[in-house]
Amino acid sequence: xxxxVKDVARRAGxxxxxxxxxxxxxxxxxxxxxxxxxxxxxxxxxxxNLSARGLxxxxxxxxxxxxxxxxxxFSAELAQSIVEVAHAQGxxxxxxxxxxxxxxxxxxxxxxxxxxxxxxxxNPVVLKExxxxxxxxxxxxxxxxxxxxxxxxxxxxxxxxxxxxxxxxLARPGRRRIAVLGVNRGxxxxxxxxxxxxxxxxxxxxxIPRDESLRxxxxxxxxxxxxxxxxEYLDSNPVPDALFCFTDSMALGALNLLWKxxxxxxxxxxxxxxDDVIDGRFAVxxxxxxxxxxxxxxxxxxxxxTERMSDRSHGQRLVEIxxxxxxxxxxxx
Amino acid sequence: xxxxVKDVARRAGxxxxxxxxxxxxxxxxxxxxxxxxxxxxxxxxxxxNLSARGLxxxxxxxxxxxxxxxxxxFSAELAQSIVEVAHAQGxxxxxxxxxxxxxxxxxxxxxxxxxxxxxxxxNPVVLKExxxxxxxxxxxxxxxxxxxxxxxxxxxxxxxxxxxxxxxxLARPGRRRIAVLGVNRGxxxxxxxxxxxxxxxxxxxxxIPRDESLRxxxxxxxxxxxxxxxxEYLDSNPVPDALFCFTDSMALGALNLLWKxxxxxxxxxxxxxxDDVIDGRFAVxxxxxxxxxxxxxxxxxxxxxTERMSDRSHGQRLVEIxxxxxxxxxxxx
DNA sequence: ACCTAAATTGTTTGCGCTAACAATTTTCTC
DNA sequence: GAGAAAATTGTTAGCGCAAACAATTTAGGT
Numbered sequence: 001x002x003x004x005v006k007d008v009a010r011r012a013g014x015x016x017x018x019x020x021x022x023x024x025x026x027x028x029x030x031x032x033x034x035x036x037x038x039x040x041x042x043x044x045x046x047x048x049n050l051s052a053r054g055l056x057x058x059x060x061x062x063x064x065x066x067x068x069x070x071x072x073x074f075s076a077e078l079a080q081s082i083v084e085v086a087h088a089q090g091x092x093x094x095x096x097x098x099x100x101x102x103x104x105x106x107x108x109x110x111x112x113x114x115x116x117x118x119x120x121x122x123n124p125v126v127l128k129e130x131x132x133x134x135x136x137x138x139x140x141x142x143x144x145x146x147x148x149x150x151x152x153x154x155x156x157x158x159x160x161x162x163x164x165x166x167x168x169x170l171a172r173p174g175r176r177r178i179a180v181l182g183v184n185r186g187x188x189x190x191x192x193x194x195x196x197x198x199x200x201x202x203x204x205x206x207x208i209p210r211d212e213s214l215r216x217x218x219x220x221x222x223x224x225x226x227x228x229x230x231x232e233y234l235d236s237n238p239v240p241d242a243l244f245c246f247t248d249s250m251a252l253g254a255l256n257l258l259w260k261x262x263x264x265x266x267x268x269x270x271x272x273x274x275d276d277v278i279d280g281r282f283a284v285x286x287x288x289x290x291x292x293x294x295x296x297x298x299x300x301x302x303x304x305x306t307e308r309m310s311d312r313s314h315g316q317r318l319v320e321i322x323x324x325x326x327x328x329x330x331x332x333x
Numbered sequence: 334x335x336x337x338v339k340d341v342a343r344r345a346g347x348x349x350x351x352x353x354x355x356x357x358x359x360x361x362x363x364x365x366x367x368x369x370x371x372x373x374x375x376x377x378x379x380x381x382n383l384s385a386r387g388l389x390x391x392x393x394x395x396x397x398x399x400x401x402x403x404x405x406x407f408s409a410e411l412a413q414s415i416v417e418v419a420h421a422q423g424x425x426x427x428x429x430x431x432x433x434x435x436x437x438x439x440x441x442x443x444x445x446x447x448x449x450x451x452x453x454x455x456n457p458v459v460l461k462e463x464x465x466x467x468x469x470x471x472x473x474x475x476x477x478x479x480x481x482x483x484x485x486x487x488x489x490x491x492x493x494x495x496x497x498x499x500x501x502x503l504a505r506p507g508r509r510r511i512a513v514l515g516v517n518r519g520x521x522x523x524x525x526x527x528x529x530x531x532x533x534x535x536x537x538x539x540x541i542p543r544d545e546s547l548r549x550x551x552x553x554x555x556x557x558x559x560x561x562x563x564x565e566y567l568d569s570n571p572v573p574d575a576l577f578c579f580t581d582s583m584a585l586g587a588l589n590l591l592w593k594x595x596x597x598x599x600x601x602x603x604x605x606x607x608d609d610v611i612d613g614r615f616a617v618x619x620x621x622x623x624x625x626x627x628x629x630x631x632x633x634x635x636x637x638x639t640e641r642m643s644d645r646s647h648g649q650r651l652v653e654i655x656x657x658x659x660x661x662x663x664x665x666x
Numbered sequence: 667a668c669c670t671a672a673a674t675t676g677t678t679t680g681c682g683c684t685a686a687c688a689a690t691t692t693t694c695t696c
Numbered sequence: 697g698a699g700a701a702a703a704t705t706g707t708t709a710g711c712g713c714a715a716a717c718a719a720t721t722t723a724g725g726t
Contacts, residue, residue: 002446004712015676020714027715030674050449051393052712054384055681062395062427062449070416073612076409083403083430092449094395094427097416113335115682116383116395116425223615249612256615279406279582282556282589284617337682348706353684360685363704385682388711448712 003044012040023048054115063305064117066096066108068125072222072249073277078144081298082121089302091118100125100189112139119305125189140308142301146190153304155297155319159191159274162290162323163198164205166244166272169288169325171206172333175241175270178203179214179233181226181254182246186219195246195274214240221246223253230257239269242331248273248280251287255330259284270331285329292323336377345373356381387448396638397450399429399441401458405555405582406610414631415454422635424451433458433522445472452638458522473641475634479523486637488630488652492524492607495623495656496531497538499577499605502621502658504539505666508574508603511536512547512566514559514587515579519552528579528607547573554579556586563590572602575664581606581613584620588663592617603664618662625656 009016014037021027022037029037040046054060065082067075083093094117098104105124112120119140124147143154170178180199184192196215203210218229226245230253245251251273258265265271265285273280276291300319342349347370354360355370362370373379387393398415400408416426427450431437438457445453452473457480476487503511513532517525529548536543551562559578563586578584584606591598598604598618606613609624633652 002712005714006712016713017677017715018675021675024714027675028673033675047443047446049388049712050444050447051384051387052448052681053714054449055382055388055683055711056713056715058681060384060449070413071406071410071611073404073406073409076406076412077404079409079412079428080403080430083428087430092427092429092444094425095412095416096425097413097420110380111383111425113380114383115385116387116393223611227615252612252615255617256619259617278404278556279585279612282560282585284588284592286589338684339682349683350685350707351705354705357684360705361703366705382682385711386684388681388713389683389685391711 002049003046004049005046007044008037008040008046011044012036058115059118059309060116061090062092062094062117063302064094064096064108064112064120064122066098066105066120066122068098068100068123069221070095070097072247073279074247074249074275077277078294078297081295082301085295085298085302089306091302098123098125109139109141112141119309121301121305125191140305142305142308144297144301146194150316150318153308153317153319155300155304155321157290157292157297157321157323159194160198160201162274162292162325163195163244163246164202165198165323165325166274166288166290167199167202168205169327170242170244170270170272170331171202171208172270176206176208177211177214177238177241178208178244179216179240179242180244180246181216181218181230181250182221183215183217184219185217192246199244213237218250221250223249223256226250226253227257230254231261234261239263242270242272245271245273248275248277248287248289251289251330252279252283255283255285255287266329266331266333272331276326281328283330288328288331289326290323291326292321296321335382336379337382338379340377341370341373341379344377345369391448392451392642393449394423395425395427395450396635397427397429397441397445397453397455399431399438399453399455401431401433401456402554403428403430405580406612407580407582407608410610411627411630414628415634418628418631418635422639424635431456431458442472442474445474452642454634454638458524473638475638475641477630477634479527483649483651486641486650488633488637488654490623490625490630490654490656492527493531493534495607495625495658496528496577496579497535498531498656498658499607499621499623500532500535501538502660503575503577503603503605503664504535504541505603509539509541510544510547510571510573511541511575511577512549512573513577513579514549514551514563514583515554516548516550517552518550525579532577546570551583554583556582556589559583559586560590563587564594567594572596575603575605578604578606581608581610581620581622584622584663585612585616588616588618588620599662599664599666605664609659614661616663621661621664622659623656624659625654629654 005016005019009019019037021029022034086093096108121142123144141152143152146159147154183196216233218226272288274290276289280287280289338349338352342352352370354362355367419426429441454475456477474485476485479492480487516529549566551559605621607623609622613620613622
């Protein structure tokens with residue numbers, strides 16, 4: 001049987017309270033007593049029961065992180081940052097995959113309210129149907145990414161402006177036929193809407209007429225479906241001058257397909273992505289992208305979350321993360 | 334204040350036990366009573382407190398997953414599989430990054446023993462110094478990957494054989510100078526040892542003399558340090574006929590560097606990786622690799638873990654996952 | 667030395683839940 | 697319809713911990 005505070009107390013010849021004091025370190029404990037207790041803990045190989053502590057304190061020390069697709073390099077990099085920042089603050093991270101499913105998002109909120117996690121960092125996708133909307137009693141929650149309405153704290157990159165700037169950067173003399181890859185066929189994700197909007201704003205600024213035939217839809221934002229969508233597109237359309245993919249993952253799929261078709265990047269077609277994922281830097285050719293500091297996202301998200309966990313009173317707050325257009329070989333002249 | 338079982342019971346006009354019965358569903362509850370209870374739960378917006386349940390049951394329903402580097406696509410894909418399989422069995426997953434640090438591994442074991450997680454899936458790196466070795470009282474744990482000794486349940490791919498087969502596959506008439514990338518300078522990871530061993534076994538089989546100058550060391554298994562290590566290598570060595578990277582991530586870094594140097598893959602040099610990561614399939618050129626079923630790893634790891642959680646008596650068990658050499662454009666003639 | 671205040675340590679309760687055990691009601695058998 | 701068995705539901709204790717409250721020891725001031 002596992003040792004408990006009581007066992008430690010008995011062995012050290014003190015009361016449970018003293019053992020608790022030694023662990024928490026708030027109430028002072030005299031030198032000799034502390035020593036005896038610590039020795040007893042070591043001898044009994046005592047490990048505190050965190051469930052019990054969680055029940056008693058009402059806080060588990062765990063936060064949830066819910067992302068739409070865990071398999072992407074972007075998720076991996078973001079998760080890493082969040083885990084590291086959280087750990088530095090004494091939190092553990094429970095990861096969840098929503099699969100863009102509002103129902104699953106709702107389930108996670110519930111879990112948070114079930115005290116297993118103290119708060120939730122959530123990247124909602126189809127917000128219209130998201131649990132955040134449905135008026136569920138919200139746990140401390142921080143939203144990641146584009147959210148059109150003010151529903152909870154959130155950390156975001158201005159996707160609209162970034163997509164606009166990227167489109168402007170891609171536009172060069174001779175590059176007027178700029179395609180986008182990632183607009184969704186069915187229900188639009190908030191992110192897709194923002195990025196498509198920015199793209200069109202840039203076209204307007206450039207005086208390039210919008211061309212519906214340059215919007216390539218791709219429901220799943222993976223390399224595989226990007227390659228597939230692009231292949232299908234190229235079968236029945238002329239090669240655009242440039243291709244702006246809504247994520248780096250899609251861009252990698254596109255690069256592979258273009259290479260297979262014998263199209264040279266950037267000579268025949270320039271390519272750009274979004275997220276600045278590590279593998280994009282090492283793509284062939286290296287990928288032009290919208291870069292932003294993922295560690296900053298993690299830091300800010302955790303700051304908002306911990307603040308809200310300790311004090312539920314503030315209104316909803318927004319934190320914007322700066323972005324930067326990083327031009328690499330896939331779009332250089 | 335949050336509603337508790339007691340509140341629900343009072344409102345439904347039943348006892349707490351009945352409410353518990355309704356939730357657990359083991360002890361039968363009559364139709365009308367169940368209905369009353371369910372309605373009361375809905376009205377009070379009741380959510381069970383999982384900390385309390387965890388304390389009472391001695392199980393939290395959470396398992397830990399500890400990987401050396403969360404930022405890699407491989408980690409992402411594996412984590413996804415594990416999260417999905419775990420979720421299907423009613424478990425949540427807490428992720429942790431060990432950074433190949435034995436001390437951190439030890440900390441995680443402790444956390445497991447602290448009842449916050451019911452079990453741990455751990456990918457140990459430098460096993461010699463790993464906590465698994467130090468004789469810590471082990472929680473239910475399943476090890477992932479190469480482990481030379483029999484210390485706990487584990488799921489693994491035969492890296493030795495896979496590396497051997499890959500080396501054999503790379504060897505073609507005219508390709509005799511086969512380099513490896515990923516041997517470590519300092520303390521060797523178990524994985525590096527296996528893969529290097531398989532590589533050398535293949536050389537022996539082929540009658541190719543071992544050549545120390547074809548072992549390129551690379552301490553961090555990332556694209557960046559792979560590219561750097563390879564760049565340095567090429568500055569003072571002739572171009573090998575083939576390059577076998579110990580992970581796909583490193584291979585991607587290598588591909589990028591080779592491209593920058595104007596070396597053609599596979600004509601000037603064939604390249605291969607290990608892990609069959611999605612981005613490798615879409616690399617330019619698509620990457621030859623050792624493939625294995627990550628979902629199978631997840632399934633088996635969870636099976637071993639849950640079995641051990643329910644019954645601590647079995648001896649240590651091994652599950653081997655099949656691998657396959659997948660030849661893609663980066664090594665095709 | 668005596669009293670007061672400060673510093674420690676001790677005693678006990680309850681966080682919310684589940685299940686052992688007990689009590690009650692319903693159903694069945696003849 | 698009476699008795700027994702089966703099906704429900706109720707009562708209560710305790711999982712391990714932290715802190716409210718109480719008791720004790722120690723230090724400080726005169």
